[in-house]
Amino acid sequence: MAEETKKFMYINRKAPYGTIYAWEALEVVLIGAAFEQDVSVAFMDDGVYQLAKGQDTSGIGMKNFSPTYAALGDFEITKIYVEKESLEERGLTLDDLQHLVWEDEDEDWAEKDSIRLVSRAELGEVLAGQDVLFNF
Amino acid sequence: MSMLHLVNKSPYENNNLSTASSIMQGGDELLLIEDGVYGAVKAGKASAMLEGCTVSVMGPDLAARGISEDKLADGVNVIDYNGFVELVEKNDKVQSWL
Numbered sequence: 001m002a003e004e005t006k007k008f009m010y011i012n013r014k015a016p017y018g019t020i021y022a023w024e025a026l027e028v029v030l031i032g033a034a035f036e037q038d039v040s041v042a043f044m045d046d047g048v049y050q051l052a053k054g055q056d057t058s059g060i061g062m063k064n065f066s067p068t069y070a071a072l073g074d075f076e077i078t079k080i081y082v083e084k085e086s087l088e089e090r091g092l093t094l095d096d097l098q099h100l101v102w103e104d105e106d107e108d109w110a111e112k113d114s115i116r117l118v119s120r121a122e123l124g125e126v127l128a129g130q131d132v133l134f135n136f
Numbered sequence: 137m138s139m140l141h142l143v144n145k146s147p148y149e150n151n152n153l154s155t156a157s158s159i160m161q162g163g164d165e166l167l168l169i170e171d172g173v174y175g176a177v178k179a180g181k182a183s184a185m186l187e188g189c190t191v192s193v194m195g196p197d198l199a200a201r202g203i204s205e206d207k208l209a210d211g212v213n214v215i216d217y218n219g220f221v222e223l224v225e226k227n228d229k230v231q232s233w234l
Contacts, residue, residue, distance in 0.1 A: 015146050017200050018171035046146050049174065049213035059196025059216075066202075090148060091179025096202075 006131040008032050010042045014136065016066070017057070022050045025067050025136035030068075032134075034073040040073045040130070041072070042123060044083035047136075048090065051082065051097040051115075066098070073102030073114055083123050090127035138163045140227035143172040144234070147170070147182035152233040157185045167215075167223055168193045178209040192223065217232060 010029050014021040033037050043051055048067070057064040072080065080100055087093060100114040118126065127133065141160055146181035153175045158168060166189045168176050175182045176193045191212040198205065205214055215223070224230055 014203070015149075015171045015174065017147065017197075046148055046171070046174075049146075049201060054202040054204065055200060056202070057200040060200045061202065064200070089181050090174065091177050091181070091183075091207075 001071070006037055007040070007129065008132045008134065009042060009127065009130040010134045010136065011042045011044065011127075012050055012136050013045040015046040015049040016052075016055070017060065017062055021136045023063075024067055025134075026065060028134065028136075029072070029077065030053045030075060033072075033077055039077050040079040040081060041077060041125070042081040044085070044086045044120075044123065044127070046086075048082060048086045048092060048097070052092075052098075053096065053098045069098055069100060073100065076102070078102040078112070079116065081116050081118050081123055081126060083120055084117055085120050087117075110118050137229070138227045140164070140223050141166045142230060142232040143168050143175065144170040144232070146171040147175040147185065148180075153182060153185055156231075156233045157189050160189055165190045165192065165196045165223060166231060167191075167220065168197075169220075170194075170197055173197045175205065176208050176212045177203060178207060183209040186200070192219065194220065 016022040055064050055066040101111045102114050103109040104112055105109050141156045143153050143156050145152045173193045186209055192215045195214045195216050
């Protein structure tokens, strides 16, 4: 009997280094991917800061885990939702974030963008369609 | 009597920066550290709260979060850990808005 695949969404709402939530979320996301579920990841509120490019933690004695986000595509995590209102309030644009991609094996490994910029209303609809929500 | 006000939380997460910046007296200084540094980004809504305040931010905390100095609000002073110690010495008291 085939295992049922569920739609899992991980919601990230905290900045990367002030608390351990962002790093822990990343670990849980990667574990979830190993169980071959249909995984989406959302970044909203201060969570959008996690994807900021150019992070250099050498001066604060903490591990820079931001390069790991670029590996999500290799774990077949291809749906990364970033909320537009959260970016705007913080004076950020997509250009301030890492460019995350995945390779589509059905289209000769064509490189595709993983980040989907969505409004709060659109994100609400995506949330409504999930089976399981994890909050960090 | 001057006071150094420390804010270490994002202004988009709670009211700490709002409280600190509005309670500051003439001659007081504000230092943004850890997630507090997000308040110093010029294009962000929260930077309006810094108007009229003498503001410093921790450079290593900016770098960790990928914020380049050219993104900061006008007049914000970037310091390092030695600069932190100097500010603590220079002011009579330190108030941490935790």
